[in-house]
Amino acid sequence: MFDQFEQHAAVFQQVILDKQSEIEAWFRTKWQQHRPPFYGSVDLRNAGYKMSSIDMNLFPGGFNNINADFLAAAVLAAQDAVERACPTAKSILLIPENHTRNTFYLQNVYALSKILESAGFVVRIGSLNAEVTEATAFTTALCDELVLEPVVRTGNRLGLADGFNPCLVLLNNDLSGGVPEILQNIEQVMLPPIKGGWTTRRKTQHFAAYNQVADEFAAVIGIDAWDINPYFEQANGLNFHEREGEDQLADVVQRLLDKIQAKYDEKGITDTPFVIVKADAGTYGMGVMSVKSAEEVRKLNRKNRNKMAVIKEGLEVSEVIVQEGIYTYEKVGEAVSEPVVYMMDRFVIGGFYRVNEARGMDENLNATGMRFIPMDQEVPYQCEDADKRHFEQWQNVGVADHSLPATAERNRLYVYGVMARLSLLAAAIELE
Amino acid sequence: MFDQFEQHAAVFQQVILDKQSEIEAWFRTKWQQHRPPFYGSVDLRNAGYKMSSIDMNLFPGGFNNINADFLAAAVLAAQDAVERACPTAKSILLIPENHTRNTFYLQNVYALSKILESAGFVVRIGSLNAEVTEATAFTTALCDELVLEPVVRTGNRLGLADGFNPCLVLLNNDLSGGVPEILQNIEQVMLPPIKGGWTTRRKTQHFAAYNQVADEFAAVIGIDAWDINPYFEQANGLNFHEREGEDQLADVVQRLLDKIQAKYDEKGITDTPFVIVKADAGTYGMGVMSVKSAEEVRKLNRKNRNKMAVIKEGLEVSEVIVQEGIYTYEKVGEAVSEPVVYMMDRFVIGGFYRVNEARGMDENLNATGMRFIPMDQEVPYQCEDADKRHFEQWQNVGVADHSLPATAERNRLYVYGVMARLSLLAAAIELE
Numbered sequence: 001m002f003d004q005f006e007q008h009a010a011v012f013q014q015v016i017l018d019k020q021s022e023i024e025a026w027f028r029t030k031w032q033q034h035r036p037p038f039y040g041s042v043d044l045r046n047a048g049y050k051m052s053s054i055d056m057n058l059f060p061g062g063f064n065n066i067n068a069d070f071l072a073a074a075v076l077a078a079q080d081a082v083e084r085a086c087p088t089a090k091s092i093l094l095i096p097e098n099h100t101r102n103t104f105y106l107q108n109v110y111a112l113s114k115i116l117e118s119a120g121f122v123v124r125i126g127s128l129n130a131e132v133t134e135a136t137a138f139t140t141a142l143c144d145e146l147v148l149e150p151v152v153r154t155g156n157r158l159g160l161a162d163g164f165n166p167c168l169v170l171l172n173n174d175l176s177g178g179v180p181e182i183l184q185n186i187e188q189v190m191l192p193p194i195k196g197g198w199t200t201r202r203k204t205q206h207f208a209a210y211n212q213v214a215d216e217f218a219a220v221i222g223i224d225a226w227d228i229n230p231y232f233e234q235a236n237g238l239n240f241h242e243r244e245g246e247d248q249l250a251d252v253v254q255r256l257l258d259k260i261q262a263k264y265d266e267k268g269i270t271d272t273p274f275v276i277v278k279a280d281a282g283t284y285g286m287g288v289m290s291v292k293s294a295e296e297v298r299k300l301n302r303k304n305r306n307k308m309a310v311i312k313e314g315l316e317v318s319e320v321i322v323q324e325g326i327y328t329y330e331k332v333g334e335a336v337s338e339p340v341v342y343m344m345d346r347f348v349i350g351g352f353y354r355v356n357e358a359r360g361m362d363e364n365l366n367a368t369g370m371r372f373i374p375m376d377q378e379v380p381y382q383c384e385d386a387d388k389r390h391f392e393q394w395q396n397v398g399v400a401d402h403s404l405p406a407t408a409e410r411n412r413l414y415v416y417g418v419m420a421r422l423s424l425l426a427a428a429i430e431l432e
Numbered sequence: 433m434f435d436q437f438e439q440h441a442a443v444f445q446q447v448i449l450d451k452q453s454e455i456e457a458w459f460r461t462k463w464q465q466h467r468p469p470f471y472g473s474v475d476l477r478n479a480g481y482k483m484s485s486i487d488m489n490l491f492p493g494g495f496n497n498i499n500a501d502f503l504a505a506a507v508l509a510a511q512d513a514v515e516r517a518c519p520t521a522k523s524i525l526l527i528p529e530n531h532t533r534n535t536f537y538l539q540n541v542y543a544l545s546k547i548l549e550s551a552g553f554v555v556r557i558g559s560l561n562a563e564v565t566e567a568t569a570f571t572t573a574l575c576d577e578l579v580l581e582p583v584v585r586t587g588n589r590l591g592l593a594d595g596f597n598p599c600l601v602l603l604n605n606d607l608s609g610g611v612p613e614i615l616q617n618i619e620q621v622m623l624p625p626i627k628g629g630w631t632t633r634r635k636t637q638h639f640a641a642y643n644q645v646a647d648e649f650a651a652v653i654g655i656d657a658w659d660i661n662p663y664f665e666q667a668n669g670l671n672f673h674e675r676e677g678e679d680q681l682a683d684v685v686q687r688l689l690d691k692i693q694a695k696y697d698e699k700g701i702t703d704t705p706f707v708i709v710k711a712d713a714g715t716y717g718m719g720v721m722s723v724k725s726a727e728e729v730r731k732l733n734r735k736n737r738n739k740m741a742v743i744k745e746g747l748e749v750s751e752v753i754v755q756e757g758i759y760t761y762e763k764v765g766e767a768v769s770e771p772v773v774y775m776m777d778r779f780v781i782g783g784f785y786r787v788n789e790a791r792g793m794d795e796n797l798n799a800t801g802m803r804f805i806p807m808d809q810e811v812p813y814q815c816e817d818a819d820k821r822h823f824e825q826w827q828n829v830g831v832a833d834h835s836l837p838a839t840a841e842r843n844r845l846y847v848y849g850v851m852a853r854l855s856l857l858a859a860a861i862e863l864e
Binding site for chain 1: 452453460502504507508512515519522523551552554831833
């Protein structure tokens with residue numbers, strides 16, 4: 001199976017490499033028509049015969065997992081990103097998530113602020129957390145110090161108590177809990193825009209935009225769009241606690257499984273079709289299940305119904321995306337992994353493999369048991385000796401090299417970068 | 433002396449670091465007013481109490497000396513550079529110098545074409561060399577293969593024999609020998625523009641623009657402009673062979689030496705003033721001399737007059753720039769060195785130290801005996817075992833880190849990047 005994966009992957013990567021200049025020219029044209037998001041991260045799955053984004057995060061939370069050796073590229077990209085938003089910006093107010101006890105998340109905020117500082121901006125962190133009532137120093141997982149200050153609103157502008165009043169407000173808060181009043185009707189440039197938050201954003205809208213992008217891209221390089229695009233449908237009116245909408249959901253699942261099976265038959269693929277059911281407005285790998293038959297949806301036990309019913313910030317799930325599952329044959333050691341690609345403006349700035357030793361290749365990997373496994377070096381551990389996390393960091397940013405085989409690591413990462421940018425482009429269209 | 437250098441340098445670097453966000457905001461404003469050159473390299477001298485560009489090359493010839501680990505940053509910068517020139521460009525015709533026997537120069541062309549290819553462009557090399565009558569493969573110093581093809585002009589467009597007809601023509605040929613007819617009145621975008629070549633360009637025009645830039649920058653960060661700007665004057669009507677203009681040149685030298693001495697006295701600097709006399713239109717370190725008194729100019733022996741009289745392509749020197757000399761206290765091992773910074777569009781993409789073991793700290797280092805000495809790794813040698821060159825490559829691209837001391841290597845390189853960009857900005861103004 002893995003030999004076959006490698007063969008399929010090699011063919012696909014060769015196609016992408018051969019078309020590199022057409023692909024890059026196409027992206028350049030697209031970025032003239034569509035404004036790239038400030039930043040984003042994309043989860044990819046790679047089955048060899050099929051490869052695609054399965055999730056696009058407009059508020060990436062893992063900048064600390066990016067290889068610091070490639071900071072220079074991130075710094076260049078950050079300059080383009082900020083200039084596009086606010087050509088005269090000198091300083092940035094960064095608004096993070098409220099969870100101040102997750103030291104890894106704080107490390108992400110620290111890493112992000114370092115990138116922006118290195119790009120020459122004054123960066124200060126404005127917290128929406130009611131517990132942050134004055135400038136307070138927090139210690140991150142790697143023992144760096146991060147000062148959070150309460151956000152202050154003056155008229156329709158956001159700033160800090162001492163009069164800090166920047167041109168650009170950068171959100172690293174996905175607004176899962178709704179849009180706080182303090183963020184509404186702000187006259188400053190706020191990126192990503194409020195409508196990019198999970199209060200209003202829907203995965204199905206993203207993948208509707210992705211359909212267009214994938215179709216056009218597939219035509220440009222002469223492949224079947226299905227090779228880079230998973231089927232999906234929305235199911236709504238659900239209440240997992242009350243088992244409302246279960247039959248409709250089962251019908252959607254069955255329809256998609258049949259569609260996938262038909263395509264597998266056409267392509268001679270012997271894998272068993274599966275779908276992923278995910279909250280349509282959600283993140284953090286919560287409210288996700290992998291399903292191989294309509295029956296499984298009808299037979300959900302209480303525990304699994306509870307798991308699906310409520311996601312981040314205690315939100316009830318009534319709408320889901322049912323998405324064609326893509327097997328991931330990418331492995332790190334013996335563990336199943338999926339690539340995660342980080343971007344700023346229109347550029348790839350790094351990535352890593354998400355590894356889950358407890359999960360199979362047809363499952364969501366963004367879940368308990370997830371670890372980041374090192375490739376040839378480990379990151380320093382957190383200060384206090386709790387659950388030591390690792391990650392498999394990319395050792396290069398995926399600059400293609402035509403003098404190497406298509407299967408070379410850097411060429412594979414280039415291909416991942418292309419796939420991620422397709423999803424980034426879909427996000428740009430989605431936000432219009 | 434070196435302790436003092438370190439002290440001075442630390443103070444200066446601290447000033448620059450403290451003002452980083454103002455400096456970067458200022459550069460951003462400037463790049464909105466002035467279009468950055470496609471690329472450039474700058475030679476710097478650092479005396480601790482004074483640091484400046486002493487030369488700005490619009491046709492850089494050492495891309496092979498840049499650390500390939502930072503290719504990702506160069507690739508991003510190249511995308512901005514090409515997009516600015518020609519938003520729809522898919523391919524680039526690169527026109528190098530004619531010297532096909534200098535395998536290191538060919539390596540530079542190879543490295544530059546790799547950067548552009550990695551940025552997603554089709555790159556082909558169009559040679560003006562009459563000896564290149566058909567597509568011919570040359571072997572570079574590191575045994576890569578580079579295909580040169582004769583440039584073909586069709587109407588007012590440049591291309592290749594098979595109909596290759598790109599949007600952008602990129603010159604890596606400094607036109608020291610004049611502007612060949614085939615390059616005149618071309619309708620494609622040609623960068624750098626013809627007027628950036630040494631047929632028309634003058635160092636004194638560059639440093640006149642640099643005067644403006646340095647004055648404004650010095651005001652922004654609150655330093656004396658002299659700290660970053662060497663005095664200069666032009667002397668013309670010279671004929672070194674015939675000893676014409678010798679007295680006028682001696683007068684200029686004396687005037688500048690007096691001016692420098694007055695400034696040294698004001699600042700309490702105990703160094704002996706010197707000036708550099710260089711061909712006003714010239715490059716390759718030819719036609720350069722270091723002078724400490726007007727007498728030296730009057731007493732030039734035949735050998736030295738011959739050296740000054742003729743530069744690249746056999747051009748007679750009749751105009752020189754007499755430029756305040758800046759001692760360089762930068763050392764690599766025991767050898768005197770000067771930093772060289774490479775840029776694309778408005779970004780620093782790498783650099784190295786030029787080292788000359790045979791020269792003193794008041795001399796031109798771009799001369800016979802120059803070597804590139806490795807820091808912690810050597811580049812592969814050339815295929816045939818001739819004069820093994822080394823270079824001291826920068827190990828980072830100079831992303832400033834405020835958590836490190838101002839004297840840390842990466843912070844020093846950041847400062848060099850700022851100084852280099854001042855000269856790049858002057859070049860932008862000079863080309864308008």
